[in-house]
Amino acid sequence: MLFRYNYYSVPAAYTGQVVRLEADTSLLRIYADQTLLTVHELASGQGQYVSRDDHAPSYKPRRQPSYYRQQVAQLGQHAEELLAQVEQNPTRNWTHVAKGLLHLAKEYSAEVVDQACQRAMQYGSLSFASIRQICQQGLYRTDTTLALPPSGLGGYQHELSLYDQLTRVN
DSSP: OEETTEEEOOOGGGTTSOOEEEEOSSEEEEEETTEEEEEEEOOSSSSOEEOOGGGSOTTSOOOOHHHHHHHHHTTOHHHHHHHHHHHTOTTSOHHHHHHHHHHHHHHSOHHHHHHHHHHHHHTTOOOHHHHHHHHHHTGGGSOTTOOOOOTTSTTOSSOTHHHHHHHOOO
16 A cells, blocks of 8 residues: 555455555554554655555565575675665665565576676666666676776766776677
């Protein structure tokens, strides 16, 4: 259930059904017809997921954060480091990034996903979409030792061929 840019859970049996929301300054109440389904504290910020374990369907067990950290660590040092950086950013849902990395590891080797994470971190792009694109385009093979232009130059006082090197697939 999306409300004020945050996501709130409802019992699994009510997924996809029309519900009524009532909110005050601190609580969100969710109703189906006249039946109160659940009450959540309003999340601060945006992009937050507020859920209760008893709302999950029985076939989908809820995993602890430690599970995702351990699984991503098996992909490699860079994947583990990227996830740690994503966790530090409160506007990102790090479990979605972790799940995405694990999904990529079904299609690509752990080494490829780890190299893609290294490249993503090198360019400060920590989104799952960026990592997936790096894997799809084979950019993990690109030389990661290329130097970025010095900062403070306004982006105009360096060799423009650098852009060709950054986007070229070897």
